[in-house]
Amino acid sequence: MEPLVHLRGAVVLLGRFPALAGVDLDVEPGEIVLLRGANGAGKTTLLRACAGLVRVTDGDAVVLGHDLRADRRAVRRRIGMLGHATALYDELTVVDNVRFWARAAGATVAHADAALERVALPDRLRDVPVALLSTGQRRRVSLASVLARRPELWLLDEPHAGLDQDARDLVDELVRAAAAAGATVLLASHELDRAEAIATREVTIAGGIVRGDRRLAAVTAPPPAEVPDAG
């Protein structure tokens, strides 16, 4: 089977600084890969490189069958990324934000509404501008925006940050459900106990290169009825 993510000697320069200094990594479909490493190790840059948001200047970089060095845009619609920022328009309501990002990625309003249901945000908040939401609530809306896209590849950068216990559990549940539905997940986190509990593999990054790679125990998938569509 072709790896979903194939990086070989991948280099990303931020200015003149090599944020990735020759990463070798293959990720198979359905894997949940935990990226661990100290601050500045290159985890976020690796996720951004896989999303085609930064240029891979050297080496091979193939994601979802597309060579990122030739065309970074081709894969984007099939990727869902949850970064440090929530990527929401403050003045727009919760429902407007999720519907906009869903439609922008080629999904429907129905997918957006279903995703909003899935993140269990109270109904009374649906028509509230996101500027009025708490950090945790904004993260839930952002998560709904990712869910609504029905991505094949999930790129999650510190997805548990700023969330309460229920929301953290929800993130774990959605990640497991996505993987069970056939999606692949790359997850960067400092919350190792929690992340290791859902990951199938752990990749350690330091100094912009992969320093360690080990399999973790298999995860338990949730009931199929709750599985988001990965296609």
Add this chain to the structure above:
Amino acid sequence: MLADAALVAGKDLRLEARSRVLLNQVAPFSILVLVLFAFALDVEGDTLEVATPGLYWVTVLLSALLAVQRSSAVEAADSNHDALRLAGLDPAGIFLGKAAAVAVQLLVLEVLLLGGVALLYGTEVTGVALLVATAVLATTGVAAAGTLYGVLAAGLRVRETLLPLLLLPVVAPVLIAATSAFELALGGRSGEGWAWCGLLGVFALVYTAFGVLAFGALLEES
């Protein structure tokens, strides 16, 4: 491309409807500029009457800077810029959508300013067809150039101060042509003004075409 443009334009106009930045900040600023021009120039003499078309378009351009900065700022906030790239929208569609939203806002403002000019400067509005055509074409050119330079400056820390520096020289020809067309329309010589209008059409076409072609590359690198 057009579907993406409609989606982005709808989003930007909804943002404006919710935030009311145009209504509550840009429009009062524009009216204030008109009032200051009236104070600076002699209301009783001919100076103000002669200068009205130029003052009108200078005010429009100053207001356009605010509208374009606002249009860029909403994408710069909260990594929306990255999310827009990640959405896989056609860059030309994003450009056309954002430019269209800026143009709609500016046209509303121009109607308001025309009322302000009539009221404050005592200008008699004549040559309506030429005025409308001039306003539409000049606004298209300004919105297209503004959206393009907005994304060019978006990744820079000094974008607020750099944008006027980049944009004003580029839209200077629009200012000259639109002022000339307005002068002729308001002076009752509309027939002579259509040549200026044609020139504005060329500017609008060139800026829009350049934006459609270049916006994607600028969005990636900003």
